Amino acid sequence: MTTRFERSAAYYERALARIVGGVNSPARSFKAVGGGAPVFMQRGRGPYLYDVDGNRYIDYLAAYGPGILGHAHPEIVAAIARAAEGGTLYGTPTPWEVELAERLHAALPSLERIRFVSTGTEAVMSAVRVARAFTGRPKVIKMEGCYHGHSDFALIAAGSGPSQLGTPDSAGVTEGVARDVITVPYNDLDSLGEALDAWGREVAAVIIEPIVGNFGVVNPAPGYLEGVKRLAHEHGALLIFDEVITAFRVAYGGAQTLLGVEPDLTALGKAIGGGVPLGAYGGRAEIMDWVAPLGPAYQAGTLAGNPLSMQVALAALEILGRPGVYERLEAESAYLADGLVAIARRHGHTVQLGRAGSMFTLFFCDEPVTDYKGAERSDPQKFAAMFRGFLDRGVLLAPSRFEAWMLSVQHTRADLDETLQIADEVLRQMVR
Numbered sequence: 001m002t003t004r005f006e007r008s009a010a011y012y013e014r015a016l017a018r019i020v021g022g023v024n025s026p027a028r029s030f031k032a033v034g035g036g037a038p039v040f041m042q043r044g045r046g047p048y049l050y051d052v053d054g055n056r057y058i059d060y061l062a063a064y065g066p067g068i069l070g071h072a073h074p075e076i077v078a079a080i081a082r083a084a085e086g087g088t089l090y091g092t093p094t095p096w097e098v099e100l101a102e103r104l105h106a107a108l109p110s111l112e113r114i115r116f117v118s119t120g121t122e123a124v125m126s127a128v129r130v131a132r133a134f135t136g137r138p139k140v141i142k143m144e145g146c147y148h149g150h151s152d153f154a155l156i157a158a159g160s161g162p163s164q165l166g167t168p169d170s171a172g173v174t175e176g177v178a179r180d181v182i183t184v185p186y187n188d189l190d191s192l193g194e195a196l197d198a199w200g201r202e203v204a205a206v207i208i209e210p211i212v213g214n215f216g217v218v219n220p221a222p223g224y225l226e227g228v229k230r231l232a233h234e235h236g237a238l239l240i241f242d243e244v245i246t247a248f249r250v251a252y253g254g255a256q257t258l259l260g261v262e263p264d265l266t267a268l269g270k271a272i273g274g275g276v277p278l279g280a281y282g283g284r285a286e287i288m289d290w291v292a293p294l295g296p297a298y299q300a301g302t303l304a305g306n307p308l309s310m311q312v313a314l315a316a317l318e319i320l321g322r323p324g325v326y327e328r329l330e331a332e333s334a335y336l337a338d339g340l341v342a343i344a345r346r347h348g349h350t351v352q353l354g355r356a357g358s359m360f361t362l363f364f365c366d367e368p369v370t371d372y373k374g375a376e377r378s379d380p381q382k383f384a385a386m387f388r389g390f391l392d393r394g395v396l397l398a399p400s401r402f403e404a405w406m407l408s409v410q411h412t413r414a415d416l417d418e419t420l421q422i423a424d425e426v427l428r429q430m431v432r
């Protein structure tokens with residue numbers, strides 16, 4: 001490591017002694033990009049992050065999704081200050097949670113009833129519990145490579161075929177949990193049909209990222225989501241959209257707004273919180289009314305719906321709801337992504353682009369990516385070289401080929417042009 005990252009390296013040494021693996025979430029480690037100290041950030045402003053060594057980065061990590069407003073957005077800073085003045089936690093209902101639930105319902109009409117939680121993991125876990133309670137069935141079908149947080153059911157890997165049960169993908173997850181999870185490839189209705197034919201009467205829900213953000217950005221084939229919904233319902237199972245990454249990222253609302261397919265239940269997180277901890281789940285009233293205190297499905301939270309998160313989220317939706325915000329994000333994202341693809345090809349790299357609104361992934365492979373197996377063909381060495389090249393020149397990406405570039409409302413055309421200029425250098429020097 002050069003002196004550019006001297007202080008980060010020193011913090012990493014200290015972190016390794018007291019924080020497991022030196023990081024508080026495994027995705028933050030640089031394991032997938034050659035190892036070594038991750039960069040320790042100290043300050044964020046607009047589209048930029050500044051590390052402990054004083055280096056500036058144009059930030060396309062966006063904290064893995066939430067950062068759609070950039071850093072220290074003045075209206076978010078004001079909302080946090082206002083909330084702090086009034087006290088941040090009461091343990092009672094508040095006006096803001098009512099207002100936020102109404103706003104979310106207006107943006108996502110499928111959310112007839114909502115519960116606020118603190119993370120995406122909790123949102124998904126709770127939605128699955130309600131689906132099981134409502135249907136009286138134990139099993140869940142998910143799609144290979146989709147990420148649904150770190151609750152036990154979400155950490156089950158695919159079995160050997162669509163009609164096979166999964167196996168634990170993490171130590172500490174039991175075979176008992178694996179017996180209730182089936183995993184099939186994304187964009188593959190035949191495999192889903194096969195799994196439902198084998199297990200249909202036991203399946204509570206099919207859960208899916210309607211637009212994938214977790215093996216890179218991959219869009220559903222035309223008609224695929226409609227097919228998933230039809231198959232699930234034919235077998236008496238519910239459809240859960242995990243929109244933790246896509247909600248208020250691909251559109252005001254979510255993938256369901258953009259693509260016109262409504263699920264029975266939706267999990268939300270990341271961008272809805274405007275940079276503070278917030279998750280939510282909700283859906284059809286007759287299903288959600290199974291949740292306590294109305295119904296027998298228990299779910300609770302000391303920090304759920306806390307006044308700080310509620311007021312920040314209201315401010316975030318206010319900003320994101322202004323005319324032209326998503327049109328501009330779409331145009332700027334297309335400008336940057338298409339520019340990167342052109343530069344990569346000019347320098348002899350074979351790349352595929354997956355893009356949905358203000359998130360996109362460049363895959364280093366020969367064929368367009370439609371599922372996890374396809375994403376796995378993206379060259380890890382090339383990705384690592386690109387990641388390091390950008391990092392050394394002040395552009396921050398997620399340290400994994402399975403993540404996305406994410407724009408914020410604070411990136412300007414000048415930031416994108418600076419990025420493209422750096423990309424020209426990085427991609428020119430990379431081995432083909």
Ligand SMILES: *Cc1c(COP(=O)(O)O)cnc(C)c1O
Pocket residue numbers: 119120121122124147148149150209213214242243244245269270
């Ligand atoms: C990030 C993510 C989660 C988990 O959210 P956390 O807030 O990290 O718990 C769940 N589902 C999807 C689709 C995600 O991208």
